[in-house]
Amino acid sequence: MTEPPIISVRNLRKIYRSGEVEVHALRGVDLDVQAGEFLSLIGPSGSGKSTLFHILGGLTPPTSGSITIQGRDLLGMNDAERTEFRKRTVGFVFQKYNLLPTLSARDNIEIARYIAGANGKSDDSFNDVLALLGIADRLDRKPKALSGGEQQRVAIARGIVNHPAILLADEPTGNLDTENSNKVLGVLRDLNKRLGQTVLMITHNPEAAAYGDRIVGMRDGRIE
Amino acid sequence: MINKLVLENLKHRPVRTALSALAIGVQVAMVLTLVGLSNGMLADQQGRSRGVGADILIRAPGSSIIGFTENMPQKIVDYVRKQPHVALATGALIAPTGPLTSVTGLDLPEFSKMSGNFRYIHGGPLQQKNEVIVDEYYARQNKLHVGDTLTLLNRPWRLTGIYEPGKIARIIVDLSVLQDLTSESNKLTVIYVKLDNSSLTDQMISFFKAHGLHDYKIYSMEAFVSAISVSNLPMLREFIYVVIGIGVIVGFLVVFLSMYTAVLERTREIGVLKALGASRSMIVGILMRETTVLAIVGSIVGIGFSYLTRWVIATLVPGSLIQAIVPVWWPIAGGIAIFGALLGAAYPGWKAATQDAIEALAYD
Numbered sequence: 001m002t003e004p005p006i007i008s009v010r011n012l013r014k015i016y017r018s019g020e021v022e023v024h025a026l027r028g029v030d031l032d033v034q035a036g037e038f039l040s041l042i043g044p045s046g047s048g049k050s051t052l053f054h055i056l057g058g059l060t061p062p063t064s065g066s067i068t069i070q071g072r073d074l075l076g077m078n079d080a081e082r083t084e085f086r087k088r089t090v091g092f093v094f095q096k097y098n099l100l101p102t103l104s105a106r107d108n109i110e111i112a113r114y115i116a117g118a119n120g121k122s123d124d125s126f127n128d129v130l131a132l133l134g135i136a137d138r139l140d141r142k143p144k145a146l147s148g149g150e151q152q153r154v155a156i157a158r159g160i161v162n163h164p165a166i167l168l169a170d171e172p173t174g175n176l177d178t179e180n181s182n183k184v185l186g187v188l189r190d191l192n193k194r195l196g197q198t199v200l201m202i203t204h205n206p207e208a209a210a211y212g213d214r215i216v217g218m219r220d221g222r223i224e
Numbered sequence: 225m226i227n228k229l230v231l232e233n234l235k236h237r238p239v240r241t242a243l244s245a246l247a248i249g250v251q252v253a254m255v256l257t258l259v260g261l262s263n264g265m266l267a268d269q270q271g272r273s274r275g276v277g278a279d280i281l282i283r284a285p286g287s288s289i290i291g292f293t294e295n296m297p298q299k300i301v302d303y304v305r306k307q308p309h310v311a312l313a314t315g316a317l318i319a320p321t322g323p324l325t326s327v328t329g330l331d332l333p334e335f336s337k338m339s340g341n342f343r344y345i346h347g348g349p350l351q352q353k354n355e356v357i358v359d360e361y362y363a364r365q366n367k368l369h370v371g372d373t374l375t376l377l378n379r380p381w382r383l384t385g386i387y388e389p390g391k392i393a394r395i396i397v398d399l400s401v402l403q404d405l406t407s408e409s410n411k412l413t414v415i416y417v418k419l420d421n422s423s424l425t426d427q428m429i430s431f432f433k434a435h436g437l438h439d440y441k442i443y444s445m446e447a448f449v450s451a452i453s454v455s456n457l458p459m460l461r462e463f464i465y466v467v468i469g470i471g472v473i474v475g476f477l478v479v480f481l482s483m484y485t486a487v488l489e490r491t492r493e494i495g496v497l498k499a500l501g502a503s504r505s506m507i508v509g510i511l512m513r514e515t516t517v518l519a520i521v522g523s524i525v526g527i528g529f530s531y532l533t534r535w536v537i538a539t540l541v542p543g544s545l546i547q548a549i550v551p552v553w554w555p556i557a558g559g560i561a562i563f564g565a566l567l568g569a570a571y572p573g574w575k576a577a578t579q580d581a582i583e584a585l586a587y588d
Contacts, residue, residue: 054582057499059498059499059581059582059585060581060582080503083498083501083502083503083504084501085501086498086499086500086501087500087501088501092499092500094585096492098492098495098496098499098585099496100229100493100496100497101236101493102229102232102233102235102236103228103229103232107225107228107229107232110225111225111229111497111500112500114225114226115497115500115501115502115506116500116501158500
């Protein structure tokens with residue numbers, strides 16, 4: 001028997017209002033992602049992939065359609081419920097790393113645990129993850145003392161520290177050179193293969209997209 | 225974890241943090257200095273009043289506790305002297321020379337009998353009509369030495385003695401000379417009465433009121449001294465309230481600007497915290513904690529500043545102003561600073577809490 005998808009999206013629409021103008025960012029998206037899958041979402045600028053990323057991450061509500069993640073319906077959630085949803089169900093990795101500059105790498109990871117309500121030290125298995133990410137000896141440094149690749153790997157550690165159902169990565173290699181891009185993509189693939197972490201990666205780079213199990217294209221607010 | 229973030233945020237912008245704390249410190253120092261001046265100067269006046277050695281004090285009808293504008297006929301002293309239980313009675317004429325200074329005319333030998341002899345640090349008592357004696361504070365502030373010439377009430381005076389502070393006034397001349405100079409011949413501002421038995425003070429006050437001095441302001445020295453307080457001086461109390469109000473506004477503006485720029489600068493970080501699941505209350509809480517830390521540090525700085533202002537005042541103008549340190553006002557001034565600061569952080573906090581996470585994450 002087939003497991004139900006961890007992400008299920010049906011006829012998802014998102015309309016922004018910019019003054020008098022309505023912008024149809026998503027025009028009826030259908031998408032299923034299985035648990036443990038590494039999905040690459042590829043498309044040009046303006047295709048709607050970032051909007052889909054924000055809706056899947058609970059950062060903004062859709063206009064219509066249905067969207068369930070791990071059985072939870074996002075459409076009916078209010079702002080406070082989406083805030084609660086973000087604590088444990090999704091992890092984010094951004095193009096610009098988005099680490100808090102005043103905190104060390106370790107504290108950047110710890111604050112995600114704190115916000116999620118986790119107490120005490122992180123479990124031992126997370127130390128293995130840090131070793132896998134290759135940042136175990138960089139944890140006491142502040143972001144400005146880390147390379148771009150290291151910062152992105154710290155951001156990945158922060159994204160998965162609460163064991164989210166899905167890890168959403170938005171152009172995670174957009175600011176990195178080829179060597180660091182390959183390292184970060186390799187880390188995402190390792191997390192997917194070794195730990196079974198579901199990953200949904202947005203990119204416009206076909207080479208990066210190739211790291212996924214499946215590539216889905218988007219154009220003009222629809223899945224191709 | 226949040227406390228760590230708060231402290232690291234404050235450390236991240238040391239100049240802004242230091243300037244904000246400094247500005248709050250100035251606000252706290254402003255309140256503490258004003259309160260210290262009020263308390264210090266009133267305590268000084270209380271001390272000088274006690275130094276007279278009288279049991280009863282008589283003032284002209286219509287006079288106030290602190291004001292010295294109303295005078296009365298000198299012949300009342302002779303009348304008082306003839307009353308039972310009066311051991312000594314002497315009068316003083318007080319002529320203001322500025323907002324905080326005045327010249328006091330005394331019959332010095334008679335006054336000394338009541339208060340005890342003046343203790344001269346330099347020089348000695350008045351000998352001639354054109355002579356003046358001053359206390360050590362006034363001499364120090366004006367860099368005066370025995371033999372110097374002072375100009376007071378548009379005429380020169382020769383300084384003949386510098387005495388220890390704590391005796392009725394800072395500048396003393398002969399009573400009759402001052403009466404002539406101010407066209408207040410045979411007038412006195414205050415009459416001091418010493419009884420042969422201090423326990424009869426209240427009884428004698430009633431006696432004076434019943435025997436010809438009904439309209440006069442008659443106080444026991446004890447009551448007069450205790451009446452010299454901030455709470456009995458409505459204008460001073462209101463002035464303190466105004467300064468407190470200014471303090472709250474200063475704290476509000478300083479923290480408003482500081483936190484507003486901090487929120488703008490940290491737009492992306494706020495977006496990150498929101499993406500991680502931080503609630504609105506957590507975002508506001510972080511800013512409020514930062515603000516509270518700033519206000520507490522500022523309050524401590526302000527207390528330090530109040531010692532500095534006391535030193536400056538004591539060094540530069542000891543004869544005009546006296547500032548006391550009033551620890552009981554430390555928590556009050558700190559509370560005012562925290563209140564103003566939290567008020568100032570309210571709008572930036574609300575702005576941060578309601579910021580759209582997606583826009584914040586896209587902010588450069």
